[in-house]
Amino acid sequence: MDLTNNEPNSPSAAAPRQTLEFRGQAGEFFRIWIVNTLLTILTLGIYSAWA
Numbered sequence: 001m002d003l004t005n006n007e008p009n010s011p012s013a014a015a016p017r018q019t020l021e022f023r024g025q026a027g028e029f030f031r032i033w034i035v036n037t038l039l040t041i042l043t044l045g046i047y048s049a050w051a
Contacts, residue, residue: 036051037051039051
């Protein structure tokens with residue numbers, strides 16, 4: 001049995017880099033964060049999958 005690599009030897013093109021940006025106010029972000037934290041604590045960690 002002969003095993004060969006049929007892929008070209010050229011370097012693969014680098015994927016374009018994507019950045020994450022929050023375009024809201026800090027108060028909005030911290031309100032969501034606090035609610036998620038409280039719900040995670042109240043549900044003994046069950047809510048963390050949806051937070």
